[in-house]
Amino acid sequence: MPVSRTFRAALPAVCALSLAAAAALWWFDRTDDAPYAVSADGPRVTLAYDGERPDEDVDRFLTVFVQRLAAGDVKGVDALADGYPDGSGATQESSDFLRPLAASAAAGKVTAKVAGAEDARPLPQRLTAPGGGTSQAGLTLADGKHLRIQLAREHGVWWGYALAPAG
Missing domain, CATH: 3.10.450 (Nuclear Transport Factor 2; Chain: A,)
Known part of the structure; x- marks a missing residue:
């Protein structure tokens, strides 16, 4: 059963590559906080x-x-x-x-x-x-x-x- 051994040996590498690709996609497609913020110097609003x-x-x-x-x-x-x-x-x-x-x-x-x-x-x-x-x-x-x-x-x-x- 060489296919089974090859598959088992490659499985961790495939999982690691998939996880790395998912992390890279998340990192580059993520959104940070909005590019605007309440100003501490501006007027107070209620x-x-x-x-x-x-x-x-x-x-x-x-x-x-x-x-x-x-x-x-x-x-x-x-x-x-x-x-x-x-x-x-x-x-x-x-x-x-x-x-x-x-x-x-x-x-x-x-x-x-x-x-x-x-x-x-x-x-x-x-x-x-x-x-x-x-x-x-x-x-x-x-x-x-x-x-x-x-x-x-x-x-x-x-x-x-x-x-x-x-x-």
């Missing part, structure tokens, strides 16, 4: 949730969004859409309607309502960027003004942009 609290990554994204908005950093808010799939054109117009909301965001508590995440992207996008998904969040600023944010998760990181109000 974000409360109407309904179920979203996962930690969505919470971080929304907190950074509101903090940058409260600071009047519209370019920083626009940068939060950099990884959004096919959404780069939407941020070009956001400065006009976001700038007046800076004082409202800085005025006090902001309430957020986040829709459940779903993966409603076309199959080619899902194959090229696993770990994706979409959602929307509604923000109610301290003075009662409303803002909707379109969210998308690409490679495990949430991105998003503010939707222009109707009219």
Whole structure:
């Protein structure tokens, strides 16, 4: 039975190579923490949730969004859409309607309502960027003004942009 001995001798090597290949794929395809963070120097923001609290990554994204908005950093808010799939054109117009909301965001508590995440992207996008998904969040600023944010998760990181109000 030379085949059996050869198979038994090769099995550990094949397993070790498979494990090494899986580790290499994980290492190169992994996602680190989001490329944005709450700023210790920025304005303090209080974000409360109407309904179920979203996962930690969505919470971080929304907190950074509101903090940058409260600071009047519209370019920083626009940068939060950099990884959004096919959404780069939407941020070009956001400065006009976001700038007046800076004082409202800085005025006090902001309430957020986040829709459940779903993966409603076309199959080619899902194959090229696993770990994706979409959602929307509604923000109610301290003075009662409303803002909707379109969210998308690409490679495990949430991105998003503010939707222009109707009219």
